[in-house]
Amino acid sequence: MARLLSLTADHVAKVYQALPDRGVPPGQQLHDDADYADWVAHIVASNPAPDAPTALFAYGSLIWKPEIPHTAEVAATAQGWHRSFCLRMLRFRGTPEQPGLMMALDRGGMCKGVLFSLPPHDLPGQLNTLFRREFTVKPITNMPRWIKVGVAGQPRWALAFVMNLKSPNYAGRLSHEAVADVLARSCGHWGTGAEYLLNTVTQLEARGIHDTALWHLQKLVAERIDAP
Numbered sequence: 001m002a003r004l005l006s007l008t009a010d011h012v013a014k015v016y017q018a019l020p021d022r023g024v025p026p027g028q029q030l031h032d033d034a035d036y037a038d039w040v041a042h043i044v045a046s047n048p049a050p051d052a053p054t055a056l057f058a059y060g061s062l063i064w065k066p067e068i069p070h071t072a073e074v075a076a077t078a079q080g081w082h083r084s085f086c087l088r089m090l091r092f093r094g095t096p097e098q099p100g101l102m103m104a105l106d107r108g109g110m111c112k113g114v115l116f117s118l119p120p121h122d123l124p125g126q127l128n129t130l131f132r133r134e135f136t137v138k139p140i141t142n143m144p145r146w147i148k149v150g151v152a153g154q155p156r157w158a159l160a161f162v163m164n165l166k167s168p169n170y171a172g173r174l175s176h177e178a179v180a181d182v183l184a185r186s187c188g189h190w191g192t193g194a195e196y197l198l199n200t201v202t203q204l205e206a207r208g209i210h211d212t213a214l215w216h217l218q219k220l221v222a223e224r225i226d227a228p
Contacts, residue, residue: 002228003215005201012195013226021189025090028137035138037104042143044076049157053121056130057149057158059083059113060103061196064203067133068126070116075207076149078160082109083211086163086180087141088171090192100178100186100193101171103200104142104163112209115151117156134161141167180220194221 024030047054057078058066084106094100105111118126127144135142144160147160163170184195201214 007198007218010190011222011225015192017187017196019189025096036131039131040124041099048146052120055158056116057160059111059202063114064199068130072117074115074151076115076151078149080112081111083111086171088169089150093188093193094186098186139167140164140170176217180224183221184224188201
């Protein structure tokens with residue numbers, strides 16, 4: 001029997017505001033073309049399995065908005081990593097006055113996600129597009145990194161984005177209650193934190209991946225939005 005989410009589109013609509021993009025928050029600097037080119041070159045050169053199809057491990061918004069094409073997808077597990085709302089957002093799904101939170105891979109635990117197989121042509125071009133979506137400000141927040149994941153009991157190398165613990169936007173390990181407080185009210189020009197959570201949980205469940213932590217979190221967010 002399908003589980004019924006507590007968090008719904010009606011909850012998201014209560015939080016949503018049509019906000020303009022106010023640009024780069026004060027004190028932050030964007031990566032430029034040379035920065036992205038350096039990251040692309042580094043990741044291509046450091047590929048531990050260059051003769052195998054390139055794989056991308058998705059654990060959050062990349063599942064429902066992959067940005068670049070893929071030829072196949074399978075369920076995969078990353079040991080030693082867990083999805084965490086630990087990335088503080090002053091733009092996109094938050095503002096400097098009301099910061100939001102987005103997910104990143106943080107150290108420890110286990111994460112079940114989706115492994116995308118990327119087309120073999122023009123990998124540098126694909127990575128350039130992907131990197132420009134995944135990280136924007138300096139110092140880098142979501143660092144591209146090769147990690148080992150398990151697919152049907154077999155190890156595979158995959159590209160993933162992991163949290164830079166030295167970034168000033170690293171929020172640390174927050175309680176579910178603290179995260180729910182933020183997601184129940186944060187919004188930026190891309191939309192709300194509640195929508196981001198709802199989309200992720202929905203897409204994971206559709207693929208047979210039940211994340212108990214996220215399931216508990218969506219219930220807490222719905223309760224906070226419903227509260228007078």
